[in-house]
């Protein structure tokens with residue numbers, strides 16, 4: 001059995017290798033990215049088995065995604081190659097050194113055709129954690145149905161359900177994301193949100209109130225990711241918080257996925273909440289310190305090395 005499984009879209013990613021706008025042309029580097037597969041890579045690097053369930057097109061981008069995830073030892077046995085639709089693509093630029101900008105070519109992609117039949121019930125029900133995001137229900141009604149199916153299977157089997165709100169405003173167009181995102185939050189055991197996402201779902205005047213209010217929707221654990229300010233979490237009735245680990249910022253995209261991977265790997269290791277949150281905080285920082293959405297995801301050995309070096313400097 002696989003310890004961790006996740007379902008969602010992964011796209012080809014072309015990222016500019018220099019700072020500036022896209023319209024003047026730029027040197028680009030081809031890779032891949034997707035919130036759910038980023039988390040799967042992170043969990044895998046922290047020593048646990050992980051499966052990524054999805055659809056890709058029958059094209060070079062789909063081949064690149066499957067090949068790269070396989071190289072990261074993520075289980076791709078449940079990825080369907082859909083001959084009828086292309087793999088999605090995103091373009092990422094550094095508009096300024098401090099601000100990245102992402103543009104998507106994902107409409108009608110293979111992953112938007114995800115459907116309940118794509119969910120391997122036995123894999124989900126035998127795993128320990130299922131992770132889904134608020135991106136998938138915005139892709140299509142069948143993709144929404146697919147993650148609902150997975151969540152129902154997990155809940156019935158007593159599998160921990162993790163949900164990252166991951167609001168993508170442009171994907172929702174004129175639709176109101178709130179009812180869907182609130183419902184998925186209510187079905188989850190663990191919810192992750194940014195401050196902006198929490199504001200959308202609950203009424204609160206400060207981060208502590210926000211995590212309590214998120215937990216009131218259903219999940220036992222609610223975590224507010226606060227970028228360079230760190231996190232605030234509510235776990236089984238207790239509040240935890242910390243500031244971020246200071247690092248030179250290379251690229252902030254993917255920090256949230258890294259944080260989720262670190263926390264969930266800690267859960268798989270049966271760590272106390274404070275330790276899992278600290279692991280998450282290091283994962284977020286180490287991804288921010290490297291270029292790429294997931295390339296900087298650390299192993300335990302890399303975290304230990306980083307901590308040792310930090311201590312050496314501060315002494």
Ligand code: ATP
Pocket residue numbers: 194224225226227228229230231244245246247249252253254255256257259280281282283284285288
């Ligand atoms: P994204 O959607 O870009 O992946 P997010 O909004 O989901 O990001 P953030 O709150 O930006 O998530 O970051 C998640 C975690 O990563 C933070 O809680 C923190 O632990 C770490 N982190 C983020 N930014 C920084 C930073 N500048 N320095 C150090 N750690 C950071």
